[in-house]
Amino acid sequence: MTVMSDSSGDAAFTPAERETIRERLVAERAGTSARIAALNREFDGIVAANALVAVDDEHDPEGSSTAFERAHVASLLAQARDHLTALDEALERLDRDDYGRCAVCGERIPAERLEVRPAADTCVRCAGARSRSR
Template sequence: MSDQSANAGFAAPQGESMRALLAADRVGTLQQISALSREFEGIVEANALVAIDDEHDPEGASTAFERAHVAALLSQTREHLNDLDRALERLERGDYGRCEQCGEPIPTERLEVRPAAKTCVRCASVAR
């Protein structure tokens, strides 16, 4: 990688800083996936020990909700991991820091808060 990349005008040290942010976020996300996986497995194992009829057991509804809630969090966290991996790929290709919608640079401040961001604030607000 050259001293000046196409990464929205990132100089090499700033690109390395973004790489470090992405890597740190990735490590935290992997830890979160591990914790959520253990929690989900614990819920499933606990329910396997007792015959719970979610439909007719007064506690079954809350157990089903808890299982679904953890499963949804796990799915969101895995998607975030995919977003981080795609951001690392964009960094390697040299197009990290450019909005996928309008092509304008994503402000560094946004990338510092949301390292996997693929759109600028304006385009992200339109998409919602």
């Protein structure tokens, strides 16, 4: 993905690049939606299986508790839903011509970062500062 400069000296994507970005975001969104559906089925299966048997979750000698499995799948579901939201927001930024611009400092996000994290809304420096402040 290359970045072109417009007449103001500000970086912008060409129409072909924008279409490639849109296709990538839409494909990742479809994959994330499929993952959410699969995790929902897995979560429902854990709940249904647990309802069918009398389980002493705390003292199960066979291994991990169903409560842990349920919590693990719920955590994966939350992450996938957050990622889906981030992808939707990235598509909105693309429509507004704000895609690839850091939401904190306003600088362009390097193409390499967008290649790895296409829904990124911050540059590496601002993302690092954000995580350190938490």
